[in-house]
Amino acid sequence: MSSSQFSSESGLYDDNEIVTIYDEEGRSLDCYVENEIEYDGKNYVLLMPIDLAIVILTEEINTDDEEYAETIMVEDSDEIEAIFDDAKAVLGELNLFLKRTGFILSASGELPPLEENNIISLEIEEHISEIEPEELQFLASFYCLEQKYNICTPLTPILFVGERKKLGKIEVFQAEEEELSWILEELLFEEYEEN
Template identity: 30%
Template sequence: MSESGPGKSSDHPTLLVRDREGHDLLCFLEHLIPIEGQDYALLSPVDTPVSLFRLNNDAEPVPITEVASSEPILSVADVVLQEHDLVLVRSAITLTVSGELEEPDQDELDELEEDDDVDEDAETFELLVSFMVDAEEYGLYIPLDPFLVLVRMVDGQAVLLSDDELDRVQPLIEAELEEREWPD
């Protein structure tokens, strides 16, 4: 077992991101990228991000993208996670789970990567817990792809981007990161 999050050491710099509702998300600083005279940062959450899905028998799970912090579904999820010594955190941007999680099975991950039927653009998730609320089944899933948060740095603070700014700078940041990884 390992600490929740991507397994970073405590000497990695961290930044706090706050959304409009006042929720916080503590993140590790992964990359600092200057674009057009402005500093942007790629961050990864300290705690493990999770996604909520409605489970429908044999059909594909349906993601639930909007859920209020006081939603009864989250109260039940809290109780189920406590049975595993985990805590559901209503963080900025995403729900997270804090506590010790088991590492995903590397053999299963390798099989998923080798599977020709898997859409390369599709996100891959691993079920953490499932539970029932009002005769509906739900699940909290851990994304197996890295969960990164793009922010603008203002006076040492991480500021979430508007949708327009994200659309404008994301391709520039991706190009910069690609250049950093594969210089000519």
């Protein structure tokens, strides 16, 4: 698949085009269209959320070795629901407004200045054999349900890839398919070329 098979559509849209995407539960997330390409008769878009992505971390005690605790991302919707009000109150003290948006938690407002001692490096298992470190900016911590939680935002922007359907609706890809990785590379390459 060569770049010549792709045709960039990004010039057709204002740099500030905003679209709304929806997760399976119908929650919305507003995103900027960072780039758009056409491939095989379909239009693919690279999207970046308008608001800050929020990650909540906690520690999970290893049942085999109680002295060892592993830092994990809170992804269970019931647990998020249980701690959401506390997390929202803690971020409110930083003038950040936490939202239950589609796909991710997000917050609007201005981030506090980034300081070196507020950077957390978290190793994320991308594939069975690959572990990728991700850097996060620590924002606040709180206790809930006798558990400590840390609220962070990724230093690398969260990006989504979707297909623009009829009437402008965008279908977001959630699975990592081989063709999708090529499309993502093209979207990122085209965007880099324009800057």
